[in-house]
Amino acid sequence: MKIHINKQHLSLALSLFFLYLAIIFWPHFARWCRTFLAALTPLLIGAVVAYIVNLLLRQYERLYRHLFKGKRAAKFQRLWGIVLSYLTIFLILAVVIRLVIPELISCIQLLINNHSKVITHFIASFEHNSSIQEAIKHLDPRHLNWSKAEKFLSYGFGGTFKAVISTASSVVSGATTALIAFFFSIYLLIYKEMLARQFTRLINTYLSKIKLPLMYVIRTFDDCYSNYIAGQCKDAAILGVACFIGMTIMRMPYATMIGVVTAIGALIPIVGAILGASIGVILIFAVSPMQALVFLIFIIVLQQVDNRVTYPLVVGKSIGLPSVWVFAAVIVGGSLSGILGMMLTVPLFAAIYRIVATDVGKREKG
Structure with missing residues:
Protein backbone atom coordinates (compact mmCIF):
# COMPACT_ATOMS: atom_id res chain seq x y z
CA MET A 1 0.00 0.00 0.00
CA LYS A 2 1.44 3.32 -1.08
CA ILE A 3 1.39 6.10 1.51
CA HIS A 4 0.90 9.57 0.10
CA ILE A 5 2.45 12.35 2.22
CA ASN A 6 1.13 15.85 1.74
CA LYS A 7 4.01 18.32 1.78
CA GLN A 8 1.86 21.10 3.23
CA HIS A 9 0.75 18.89 6.10
CA LEU A 10 4.35 17.81 6.71
CA SER A 11 5.54 21.42 6.75
CA LEU A 12 2.76 22.35 9.18
CA ALA A 13 3.62 19.43 11.47
CA LEU A 14 7.31 20.31 11.45
CA SER A 15 6.53 23.97 12.14
CA LEU A 16 4.34 23.03 15.12
CA PHE A 17 7.02 20.67 16.40
CA PHE A 18 9.72 23.36 16.23
CA LEU A 19 7.34 25.86 17.84
CA TYR A 20 6.77 23.38 20.68
CA LEU A 21 10.53 22.94 21.12
CA ALA A 22 11.03 26.70 21.09
CA ILE A 23 8.41 27.19 23.83
CA ILE A 24 9.71 24.33 26.00
CA PHE A 25 13.41 25.19 25.67
CA TRP A 26 13.07 28.98 25.35
CA PRO A 27 14.90 29.82 28.62
CA HIS A 28 17.89 27.71 27.55
CA PHE A 29 17.80 29.16 24.04
CA ALA A 30 17.56 32.74 25.37
CA ARG A 31 20.51 32.10 27.72
CA TRP A 32 22.54 30.69 24.84
CA CYS A 33 21.66 33.72 22.66
CA ARG A 34 22.78 36.12 25.41
CA THR A 35 26.06 34.26 25.82
CA PHE A 36 26.64 34.19 22.07
CA LEU A 37 25.81 37.90 21.74
CA ALA A 38 28.15 38.77 24.62
CA HIS A 121 24.78 77.49 56.85
CA PHE A 122 23.26 74.04 57.41
CA ILE A 123 26.04 73.02 59.85
CA ALA A 124 25.70 76.30 61.76
CA SER A 125 21.96 75.86 62.14
CA PHE A 126 22.55 72.24 63.23
CA GLU A 127 24.99 73.33 65.94
CA HIS A 128 22.68 76.03 67.30
CA ASN A 129 19.55 73.89 67.30
CA SER A 130 18.69 73.27 70.98
CA SER A 131 16.51 70.21 70.40
CA ILE A 132 19.22 68.43 68.37
CA GLN A 133 21.85 69.22 70.98
CA GLU A 134 19.56 67.91 73.71
CA ALA A 135 19.04 64.63 71.79
CA ILE A 136 22.80 64.21 71.39
CA LYS A 137 23.31 64.58 75.16
CA HIS A 138 20.87 61.73 75.82
CA LEU A 139 22.83 59.35 73.61
CA ASP A 140 24.66 56.99 75.94
CA PRO A 141 27.19 54.55 74.42
CA ARG A 142 26.28 51.97 77.06
CA HIS A 143 22.79 51.61 75.59
CA LEU A 144 23.99 50.96 72.06
CA ASN A 145 23.55 47.47 70.61
CA TRP A 146 27.15 46.71 69.65
CA SER A 147 26.33 43.31 68.11
CA LYS A 148 23.99 44.94 65.60
CA ALA A 149 26.51 47.67 64.96
CA GLU A 150 29.24 45.09 64.34
CA LYS A 151 26.97 43.15 61.98
CA PHE A 152 26.07 46.34 60.14
CA LEU A 153 29.72 47.33 59.75
CA SER A 154 30.61 43.82 58.63
CA TYR A 155 27.94 43.68 55.96
CA GLY A 156 28.63 47.29 55.01
CA PHE A 157 32.32 46.69 54.41
CA GLY A 158 31.55 43.39 52.69
CA GLY A 159 29.11 45.10 50.35
CA THR A 160 31.62 47.86 49.66
CA PHE A 161 34.32 45.30 48.90
CA LYS A 162 31.98 43.47 46.51
CA ALA A 163 31.08 46.75 44.83
CA VAL A 164 34.79 47.60 44.38
CA ILE A 165 35.50 44.15 42.92
CA SER A 166 32.50 44.42 40.59
CA THR A 167 33.57 47.89 39.42
CA ALA A 168 37.15 46.74 38.81
CA SER A 169 35.89 43.71 36.90
CA LEU A 207 21.69 33.58 -3.41
CA SER A 208 22.25 34.03 -7.13
CA LYS A 209 18.51 34.41 -7.83
CA ILE A 210 18.17 37.46 -5.60
CA LYS A 211 21.67 38.85 -6.11
CA LEU A 212 20.64 42.06 -7.89
CA PRO A 213 17.94 43.21 -5.42
CA LEU A 214 20.07 42.15 -2.45
CA MET A 215 23.09 44.14 -3.66
CA TYR A 216 20.83 47.12 -4.34
CA VAL A 217 19.54 47.00 -0.75
CA ILE A 218 23.07 46.71 0.66
CA ARG A 219 24.33 49.63 -1.45
CA THR A 220 21.34 51.75 -0.44
CA PHE A 221 21.94 51.12 3.26
CA ASP A 222 25.66 51.81 2.87
CA ASP A 223 24.98 55.05 1.00
CA CYS A 224 22.45 56.29 3.59
CA TYR A 225 24.63 55.51 6.59
CA SER A 226 27.80 56.94 4.98
CA ASN A 227 26.09 60.18 3.99
CA TYR A 228 24.42 60.49 7.38
CA ILE A 229 27.63 60.00 9.38
CA ALA A 230 29.72 62.32 7.20
CA GLY A 231 27.00 64.98 6.97
CA GLN A 232 26.16 64.95 10.68
CA CYS A 233 29.84 65.22 11.66
CA LYS A 234 30.40 68.20 9.35
CA ASP A 235 27.24 69.97 10.52
CA ALA A 236 28.07 69.30 14.19
CA ALA A 237 31.58 70.74 13.75
CA ILE A 238 30.24 73.87 12.06
CA LEU A 239 27.58 74.34 14.74
CA GLY A 240 30.08 73.86 17.58
CA VAL A 241 32.57 76.34 16.10
CA ALA A 242 29.80 78.90 15.47
CA CYS A 243 28.59 78.49 19.07
CA PHE A 244 32.14 78.97 20.41
CA ILE A 245 32.75 82.08 18.28
CA GLY A 246 29.41 83.64 19.21
CA MET A 247 29.92 83.00 22.94
CA THR A 248 33.48 84.35 22.76
CA ILE A 249 32.30 87.55 21.08
CA MET A 250 29.61 88.01 23.75
CA ARG A 251 32.15 87.15 26.47
CA MET A 252 30.15 84.30 27.96
CA PRO A 253 31.74 81.79 30.34
CA TYR A 254 32.64 78.21 29.40
CA ALA A 255 32.57 79.01 25.66
CA THR A 256 34.92 76.16 24.74
CA MET A 257 33.17 73.47 26.79
CA ILE A 258 29.66 74.50 25.70
CA GLY A 259 30.80 74.68 22.06
CA VAL A 260 32.04 71.09 22.30
CA VAL A 261 28.85 69.96 24.08
CA THR A 262 26.76 71.66 21.37
CA ALA A 263 28.76 69.92 18.64
CA ILE A 264 28.35 66.52 20.29
CA GLY A 265 24.66 67.15 20.86
CA ALA A 266 24.19 68.07 17.20
CA LEU A 267 25.05 64.47 16.29
CA ILE A 268 21.72 63.44 17.82
CA PRO A 269 18.76 64.38 15.58
CA ILE A 270 16.08 66.76 16.94
CA VAL A 271 16.69 66.28 20.70
CA GLY A 272 20.47 66.80 20.56
CA ALA A 273 20.17 70.56 20.19
CA ILE A 274 17.79 70.70 23.16
CA LEU A 275 20.16 68.66 25.34
CA GLY A 276 23.17 70.81 24.43
CA ALA A 277 21.28 74.05 25.06
CA SER A 278 19.95 72.79 28.40
CA ILE A 279 23.42 71.90 29.67
CA GLY A 280 24.76 75.28 28.54
CA VAL A 281 21.95 77.21 30.24
CA ILE A 282 22.46 75.33 33.53
CA LEU A 283 26.22 75.94 33.55
CA ILE A 284 25.96 79.64 32.69
CA PHE A 285 23.08 80.15 35.15
CA ALA A 286 25.47 79.26 38.00
CA VAL A 287 27.57 82.28 36.98
CA SER A 288 24.94 84.75 35.81
CA PRO A 289 21.18 84.24 35.25
CA MET A 290 21.09 87.16 32.80
CA GLN A 291 23.87 85.66 30.68
CA ALA A 292 22.01 82.34 30.75
CA LEU A 293 18.96 84.06 29.25
CA VAL A 294 21.12 85.71 26.57
CA PHE A 295 22.71 82.34 25.77
CA LEU A 296 19.28 80.72 25.46
CA ILE A 297 18.19 83.33 22.92
CA PHE A 298 21.51 83.01 21.08
CA ILE A 299 21.37 79.19 20.85
CA ILE A 300 17.75 79.28 19.60
CA VAL A 301 18.71 81.72 16.81
CA LEU A 302 21.81 79.64 15.99
CA GLN A 303 19.73 76.44 15.78
CA GLN A 304 17.25 78.09 13.42
CA VAL A 305 20.06 79.27 11.14
CA ASP A 306 21.58 75.78 11.19
CA ASN A 307 18.28 74.03 10.44
CA ARG A 308 17.35 76.37 7.58
CA VAL A 309 20.74 77.18 6.02
CA THR A 310 23.72 75.11 7.18
CA TYR A 311 22.16 71.65 7.44
CA PRO A 312 20.55 71.69 3.95
CA LEU A 313 23.82 72.91 2.41
CA VAL A 314 26.13 70.49 4.25
CA VAL A 315 23.98 67.38 4.41
CA GLY A 316 21.70 68.35 1.55
CA LYS A 317 19.15 65.83 0.41
CA SER A 318 21.56 62.91 0.67
CA ILE A 319 19.41 61.20 3.28
CA GLY A 320 16.16 62.10 1.54
CA LEU A 321 13.91 61.46 4.55
CA PRO A 322 10.96 63.81 5.21
CA SER A 323 10.86 65.57 8.59
CA VAL A 324 7.87 63.59 9.84
CA TRP A 325 9.73 60.31 9.30
CA VAL A 326 12.87 61.73 10.95
CA PHE A 327 10.75 62.49 14.01
CA ALA A 328 9.25 58.99 13.92
CA ALA A 329 12.71 57.43 13.59
CA VAL A 330 13.99 59.40 16.59
CA ILE A 331 11.02 58.35 18.73
CA VAL A 332 11.36 54.66 17.77
CA GLY A 333 15.15 54.64 18.16
CA GLY A 334 15.01 56.40 21.51
CA SER A 335 12.44 53.91 22.81
CA LEU A 336 14.50 50.93 21.67
CA SER A 337 18.03 51.96 22.55
CA GLY A 338 18.23 55.52 23.87
CA ILE A 339 20.54 58.06 22.24
CA LEU A 340 22.40 55.42 20.21
CA GLY A 341 19.08 54.21 18.81
CA MET A 342 18.17 57.76 17.78
CA MET A 343 21.40 58.09 15.82
CA LEU A 344 21.07 54.71 14.10
CA THR A 345 17.39 54.63 13.19
CA VAL A 346 17.38 57.84 11.14
CA PRO A 347 19.60 56.46 8.33
CA LEU A 348 17.82 53.10 8.71
CA PHE A 349 14.45 54.74 8.06
CA ALA A 350 16.04 56.74 5.23
CA ALA A 351 17.27 53.56 3.52
CA ILE A 352 13.90 51.82 3.92
CA TYR A 353 12.10 54.94 2.69
CA ARG A 354 14.31 55.16 -0.41
CA ILE A 355 13.89 51.45 -1.23
CA VAL A 356 10.10 51.55 -0.81
CA ALA A 357 9.77 54.82 -2.76
CA THR A 358 11.83 53.42 -5.65
CA ASP A 359 9.79 50.21 -5.74
CA VAL A 360 6.48 52.08 -5.61
CA GLY A 361 7.61 54.35 -8.45
CA LYS A 362 8.55 51.35 -10.61
CA ARG A 363 5.22 49.60 -9.92
CA GLU A 364 3.25 52.74 -10.73
CA LYS A 365 5.05 53.12 -14.09
CA GLY A 366 4.72 49.42 -14.86
Whole structure:
Protein backbone atom coordinates (compact mmCIF):
# COMPACT_ATOMS: atom_id res chain seq x y z
CA MET A 1 0.00 0.00 0.00
CA LYS A 2 1.44 3.32 -1.08
CA ILE A 3 1.39 6.10 1.51
CA HIS A 4 0.90 9.57 0.10
CA ILE A 5 2.45 12.35 2.22
CA ASN A 6 1.13 15.85 1.74
CA LYS A 7 4.01 18.32 1.78
CA GLN A 8 1.86 21.10 3.23
CA HIS A 9 0.75 18.89 6.10
CA LEU A 10 4.35 17.81 6.71
CA SER A 11 5.54 21.42 6.75
CA LEU A 12 2.76 22.35 9.18
CA ALA A 13 3.62 19.43 11.47
CA LEU A 14 7.31 20.31 11.45
CA SER A 15 6.53 23.97 12.14
CA LEU A 16 4.34 23.03 15.12
CA PHE A 17 7.02 20.67 16.40
CA PHE A 18 9.72 23.36 16.23
CA LEU A 19 7.34 25.86 17.84
CA TYR A 20 6.77 23.38 20.68
CA LEU A 21 10.53 22.94 21.12
CA ALA A 22 11.03 26.70 21.09
CA ILE A 23 8.41 27.19 23.83
CA ILE A 24 9.71 24.33 26.00
CA PHE A 25 13.41 25.19 25.67
CA TRP A 26 13.07 28.98 25.35
CA PRO A 27 14.90 29.82 28.62
CA HIS A 28 17.89 27.71 27.55
CA PHE A 29 17.80 29.16 24.04
CA ALA A 30 17.56 32.74 25.37
CA ARG A 31 20.51 32.10 27.72
CA TRP A 32 22.54 30.69 24.84
CA CYS A 33 21.66 33.72 22.66
CA ARG A 34 22.78 36.12 25.41
CA THR A 35 26.06 34.26 25.82
CA PHE A 36 26.64 34.19 22.07
CA LEU A 37 25.81 37.90 21.74
CA ALA A 38 28.15 38.77 24.62
CA ALA A 39 30.94 36.87 22.86
CA LEU A 40 30.21 38.72 19.61
CA THR A 41 30.03 42.17 21.22
CA PRO A 42 33.73 43.09 20.71
CA LEU A 43 33.53 41.98 17.07
CA LEU A 44 30.33 43.95 16.45
CA ILE A 45 31.84 47.06 18.02
CA GLY A 46 34.97 46.55 15.94
CA ALA A 47 32.87 46.27 12.77
CA VAL A 48 31.08 49.55 13.58
CA VAL A 49 34.40 51.28 14.30
CA ALA A 50 35.86 49.92 11.05
CA TYR A 51 32.85 51.21 9.09
CA ILE A 52 33.26 54.71 10.52
CA VAL A 53 37.05 54.76 10.12
CA ASN A 54 36.65 53.52 6.55
CA LEU A 55 35.00 56.83 5.65
CA LEU A 56 38.24 58.59 6.54
CA LEU A 57 40.36 55.83 5.03
CA ARG A 58 38.79 56.35 1.60
CA GLN A 59 39.69 60.04 1.64
CA TYR A 60 43.27 59.44 2.77
CA GLU A 61 43.79 56.70 0.17
CA ARG A 62 42.43 58.96 -2.55
CA LEU A 63 44.83 61.72 -1.41
CA TYR A 64 47.72 59.21 -1.25
CA ARG A 65 47.09 58.02 -4.83
CA HIS A 66 47.02 61.63 -5.99
CA LEU A 67 50.33 62.46 -4.30
CA PHE A 68 52.30 59.25 -4.88
CA LYS A 69 52.38 57.36 -8.16
CA GLY A 70 53.84 53.97 -9.03
CA LYS A 71 53.43 50.37 -7.94
CA ARG A 72 55.97 50.61 -5.12
CA ALA A 73 54.17 53.52 -3.53
CA ALA A 74 50.84 51.69 -3.85
CA LYS A 75 52.08 48.97 -1.47
CA PHE A 76 52.05 51.44 1.45
CA GLN A 77 48.72 53.03 0.56
CA ARG A 78 46.60 50.99 3.00
CA LEU A 79 49.14 51.21 5.83
CA TRP A 80 49.42 54.99 5.74
CA GLY A 81 45.68 55.37 5.24
CA ILE A 82 44.87 53.34 8.36
CA VAL A 83 47.54 55.07 10.46
CA LEU A 84 46.38 58.55 9.43
CA SER A 85 42.72 57.67 9.92
CA TYR A 86 43.17 56.46 13.49
CA LEU A 87 45.58 59.29 14.28
CA THR A 88 42.95 61.77 13.10
CA ILE A 89 40.30 60.28 15.40
CA PHE A 90 42.66 60.10 18.39
CA LEU A 91 43.82 63.66 17.75
CA ILE A 92 40.22 64.92 17.69
CA LEU A 93 39.48 63.11 20.96
CA ALA A 94 42.65 64.50 22.55
CA VAL A 95 41.81 68.07 21.48
CA VAL A 96 38.25 67.73 22.79
CA ILE A 97 39.49 66.42 26.15
CA ARG A 98 42.17 69.13 26.35
CA LEU A 99 39.60 71.85 25.70
CA VAL A 100 36.82 70.51 27.92
CA ILE A 101 38.60 69.21 31.05
CA PRO A 102 40.05 72.57 32.32
CA GLU A 103 36.72 74.38 31.97
CA LEU A 104 34.86 71.41 33.47
CA ILE A 105 37.14 71.51 36.53
CA SER A 106 36.60 75.25 36.82
CA CYS A 107 32.83 74.79 36.61
CA ILE A 108 32.85 72.06 39.29
CA GLN A 109 34.95 74.24 41.59
CA LEU A 110 32.50 77.10 41.14
CA LEU A 111 29.54 74.87 41.94
CA ILE A 112 31.29 73.47 45.01
CA ASN A 113 32.13 76.97 46.24
CA ASN A 114 28.53 78.06 45.81
CA HIS A 115 27.17 74.98 47.55
CA SER A 116 29.74 75.21 50.36
CA LYS A 117 27.95 78.32 51.61
CA VAL A 118 24.74 76.34 51.87
CA ILE A 119 26.53 73.48 53.65
CA THR A 120 28.15 75.93 56.12
CA HIS A 121 24.78 77.49 56.85
CA PHE A 122 23.26 74.04 57.41
CA ILE A 123 26.04 73.02 59.85
CA ALA A 124 25.70 76.30 61.76
CA SER A 125 21.96 75.86 62.14
CA PHE A 126 22.55 72.24 63.23
CA GLU A 127 24.99 73.33 65.94
CA HIS A 128 22.68 76.03 67.30
CA ASN A 129 19.55 73.89 67.30
CA SER A 130 18.69 73.27 70.98
CA SER A 131 16.51 70.21 70.40
CA ILE A 132 19.22 68.43 68.37
CA GLN A 133 21.85 69.22 70.98
CA GLU A 134 19.56 67.91 73.71
CA ALA A 135 19.04 64.63 71.79
CA ILE A 136 22.80 64.21 71.39
CA LYS A 137 23.31 64.58 75.16
CA HIS A 138 20.87 61.73 75.82
CA LEU A 139 22.83 59.35 73.61
CA ASP A 140 24.66 56.99 75.94
CA PRO A 141 27.19 54.55 74.42
CA ARG A 142 26.28 51.97 77.06
CA HIS A 143 22.79 51.61 75.59
CA LEU A 144 23.99 50.96 72.06
CA ASN A 145 23.55 47.47 70.61
CA TRP A 146 27.15 46.71 69.65
CA SER A 147 26.33 43.31 68.11
CA LYS A 148 23.99 44.94 65.60
CA ALA A 149 26.51 47.67 64.96
CA GLU A 150 29.24 45.09 64.34
CA LYS A 151 26.97 43.15 61.98
CA PHE A 152 26.07 46.34 60.14
CA LEU A 153 29.72 47.33 59.75
CA SER A 154 30.61 43.82 58.63
CA TYR A 155 27.94 43.68 55.96
CA GLY A 156 28.63 47.29 55.01
CA PHE A 157 32.32 46.69 54.41
CA GLY A 158 31.55 43.39 52.69
CA GLY A 159 29.11 45.10 50.35
CA THR A 160 31.62 47.86 49.66
CA PHE A 161 34.32 45.30 48.90
CA LYS A 162 31.98 43.47 46.51
CA ALA A 163 31.08 46.75 44.83
CA VAL A 164 34.79 47.60 44.38
CA ILE A 165 35.50 44.15 42.92
CA SER A 166 32.50 44.42 40.59
CA THR A 167 33.57 47.89 39.42
CA ALA A 168 37.15 46.74 38.81
CA SER A 169 35.89 43.71 36.90
CA SER A 170 33.65 45.92 34.74
CA VAL A 171 36.54 48.27 33.98
CA VAL A 172 38.84 45.39 33.01
CA SER A 173 36.10 43.80 30.89
CA GLY A 174 35.36 47.10 29.16
CA ALA A 175 39.05 47.73 28.46
CA THR A 176 39.45 44.20 27.06
CA THR A 177 36.38 44.64 24.83
CA ALA A 178 37.69 47.98 23.57
CA LEU A 179 41.12 46.51 22.82
CA ILE A 180 39.69 43.52 20.94
CA ALA A 181 37.33 45.80 19.00
CA PHE A 182 40.21 48.11 18.08
CA PHE A 183 42.43 45.35 16.67
CA PHE A 184 39.50 43.63 14.95
CA SER A 185 38.60 46.91 13.22
CA ILE A 186 42.18 47.17 11.92
CA TYR A 187 42.02 43.61 10.54
CA LEU A 188 38.72 44.40 8.81
CA LEU A 189 40.20 47.50 7.18
CA ILE A 190 43.33 45.65 6.04
CA TYR A 191 41.42 42.76 4.46
CA LYS A 192 38.24 44.56 3.39
CA GLU A 193 38.71 43.78 -0.33
CA MET A 194 39.27 40.09 0.41
CA LEU A 195 36.18 39.99 2.65
CA ALA A 196 34.14 41.74 -0.04
CA ARG A 197 35.22 39.14 -2.62
CA GLN A 198 34.33 36.28 -0.27
CA PHE A 199 30.94 37.84 0.47
CA THR A 200 30.27 38.22 -3.27
CA ARG A 201 31.21 34.56 -3.88
CA LEU A 202 28.79 33.45 -1.17
CA ILE A 203 25.98 35.47 -2.72
CA ASN A 204 26.76 34.12 -6.20
CA THR A 205 26.76 30.57 -4.86
CA TYR A 206 23.77 30.51 -2.54
CA LEU A 207 21.69 33.58 -3.41
CA SER A 208 22.25 34.03 -7.13
CA LYS A 209 18.51 34.41 -7.83
CA ILE A 210 18.17 37.46 -5.60
CA LYS A 211 21.67 38.85 -6.11
CA LEU A 212 20.64 42.06 -7.89
CA PRO A 213 17.94 43.21 -5.42
CA LEU A 214 20.07 42.15 -2.45
CA MET A 215 23.09 44.14 -3.66
CA TYR A 216 20.83 47.12 -4.34
CA VAL A 217 19.54 47.00 -0.75
CA ILE A 218 23.07 46.71 0.66
CA ARG A 219 24.33 49.63 -1.45
CA THR A 220 21.34 51.75 -0.44
CA PHE A 221 21.94 51.12 3.26
CA ASP A 222 25.66 51.81 2.87
CA ASP A 223 24.98 55.05 1.00
CA CYS A 224 22.45 56.29 3.59
CA TYR A 225 24.63 55.51 6.59
CA SER A 226 27.80 56.94 4.98
CA ASN A 227 26.09 60.18 3.99
CA TYR A 228 24.42 60.49 7.38
CA ILE A 229 27.63 60.00 9.38
CA ALA A 230 29.72 62.32 7.20
CA GLY A 231 27.00 64.98 6.97
CA GLN A 232 26.16 64.95 10.68
CA CYS A 233 29.84 65.22 11.66
CA LYS A 234 30.40 68.20 9.35
CA ASP A 235 27.24 69.97 10.52
CA ALA A 236 28.07 69.30 14.19
CA ALA A 237 31.58 70.74 13.75
CA ILE A 238 30.24 73.87 12.06
CA LEU A 239 27.58 74.34 14.74
CA GLY A 240 30.08 73.86 17.58
CA VAL A 241 32.57 76.34 16.10
CA ALA A 242 29.80 78.90 15.47
CA CYS A 243 28.59 78.49 19.07
CA PHE A 244 32.14 78.97 20.41
CA ILE A 245 32.75 82.08 18.28
CA GLY A 246 29.41 83.64 19.21
CA MET A 247 29.92 83.00 22.94
CA THR A 248 33.48 84.35 22.76
CA ILE A 249 32.30 87.55 21.08
CA MET A 250 29.61 88.01 23.75
CA ARG A 251 32.15 87.15 26.47
CA MET A 252 30.15 84.30 27.96
CA PRO A 253 31.74 81.79 30.34
CA TYR A 254 32.64 78.21 29.40
CA ALA A 255 32.57 79.01 25.66
CA THR A 256 34.92 76.16 24.74
CA MET A 257 33.17 73.47 26.79
CA ILE A 258 29.66 74.50 25.70
CA GLY A 259 30.80 74.68 22.06
CA VAL A 260 32.04 71.09 22.30
CA VAL A 261 28.85 69.96 24.08
CA THR A 262 26.76 71.66 21.37
CA ALA A 263 28.76 69.92 18.64
CA ILE A 264 28.35 66.52 20.29
CA GLY A 265 24.66 67.15 20.86
CA ALA A 266 24.19 68.07 17.20
CA LEU A 267 25.05 64.47 16.29
CA ILE A 268 21.72 63.44 17.82
CA PRO A 269 18.76 64.38 15.58
CA ILE A 270 16.08 66.76 16.94
CA VAL A 271 16.69 66.28 20.70
CA GLY A 272 20.47 66.80 20.56
CA ALA A 273 20.17 70.56 20.19
CA ILE A 274 17.79 70.70 23.16
CA LEU A 275 20.16 68.66 25.34
CA GLY A 276 23.17 70.81 24.43
CA ALA A 277 21.28 74.05 25.06
CA SER A 278 19.95 72.79 28.40
CA ILE A 279 23.42 71.90 29.67
CA GLY A 280 24.76 75.28 28.54
CA VAL A 281 21.95 77.21 30.24
CA ILE A 282 22.46 75.33 33.53
CA LEU A 283 26.22 75.94 33.55
CA ILE A 284 25.96 79.64 32.69
CA PHE A 285 23.08 80.15 35.15
CA ALA A 286 25.47 79.26 38.00
CA VAL A 287 27.57 82.28 36.98
CA SER A 288 24.94 84.75 35.81
CA PRO A 289 21.18 84.24 35.25
CA MET A 290 21.09 87.16 32.80
CA GLN A 291 23.87 85.66 30.68
CA ALA A 292 22.01 82.34 30.75
CA LEU A 293 18.96 84.06 29.25
CA VAL A 294 21.12 85.71 26.57
CA PHE A 295 22.71 82.34 25.77
CA LEU A 296 19.28 80.72 25.46
CA ILE A 297 18.19 83.33 22.92
CA PHE A 298 21.51 83.01 21.08
CA ILE A 299 21.37 79.19 20.85
CA ILE A 300 17.75 79.28 19.60
CA VAL A 301 18.71 81.72 16.81
CA LEU A 302 21.81 79.64 15.99
CA GLN A 303 19.73 76.44 15.78
CA GLN A 304 17.25 78.09 13.42
CA VAL A 305 20.06 79.27 11.14
CA ASP A 306 21.58 75.78 11.19
CA ASN A 307 18.28 74.03 10.44
CA ARG A 308 17.35 76.37 7.58
CA VAL A 309 20.74 77.18 6.02
CA THR A 310 23.72 75.11 7.18
CA TYR A 311 22.16 71.65 7.44
CA PRO A 312 20.55 71.69 3.95
CA LEU A 313 23.82 72.91 2.41
CA VAL A 314 26.13 70.49 4.25
CA VAL A 315 23.98 67.38 4.41
CA GLY A 316 21.70 68.35 1.55
CA LYS A 317 19.15 65.83 0.41
CA SER A 318 21.56 62.91 0.67
CA ILE A 319 19.41 61.20 3.28
CA GLY A 320 16.16 62.10 1.54
CA LEU A 321 13.91 61.46 4.55
CA PRO A 322 10.96 63.81 5.21
CA SER A 323 10.86 65.57 8.59
CA VAL A 324 7.87 63.59 9.84
CA TRP A 325 9.73 60.31 9.30
CA VAL A 326 12.87 61.73 10.95
CA PHE A 327 10.75 62.49 14.01
CA ALA A 328 9.25 58.99 13.92
CA ALA A 329 12.71 57.43 13.59
CA VAL A 330 13.99 59.40 16.59
CA ILE A 331 11.02 58.35 18.73
CA VAL A 332 11.36 54.66 17.77
CA GLY A 333 15.15 54.64 18.16
CA GLY A 334 15.01 56.40 21.51
CA SER A 335 12.44 53.91 22.81
CA LEU A 336 14.50 50.93 21.67
CA SER A 337 18.03 51.96 22.55
CA GLY A 338 18.23 55.52 23.87
CA ILE A 339 20.54 58.06 22.24
CA LEU A 340 22.40 55.42 20.21
CA GLY A 341 19.08 54.21 18.81
CA MET A 342 18.17 57.76 17.78
CA MET A 343 21.40 58.09 15.82
CA LEU A 344 21.07 54.71 14.10
CA THR A 345 17.39 54.63 13.19
CA VAL A 346 17.38 57.84 11.14
CA PRO A 347 19.60 56.46 8.33
CA LEU A 348 17.82 53.10 8.71
CA PHE A 349 14.45 54.74 8.06
CA ALA A 350 16.04 56.74 5.23
CA ALA A 351 17.27 53.56 3.52
CA ILE A 352 13.90 51.82 3.92
CA TYR A 353 12.10 54.94 2.69
CA ARG A 354 14.31 55.16 -0.41
CA ILE A 355 13.89 51.45 -1.23
CA VAL A 356 10.10 51.55 -0.81
CA ALA A 357 9.77 54.82 -2.76
CA THR A 358 11.83 53.42 -5.65
CA ASP A 359 9.79 50.21 -5.74
CA VAL A 360 6.48 52.08 -5.61
CA GLY A 361 7.61 54.35 -8.45
CA LYS A 362 8.55 51.35 -10.61
CA ARG A 363 5.22 49.60 -9.92
CA GLU A 364 3.25 52.74 -10.73
CA LYS A 365 5.05 53.12 -14.09
CA GLY A 366 4.72 49.42 -14.86
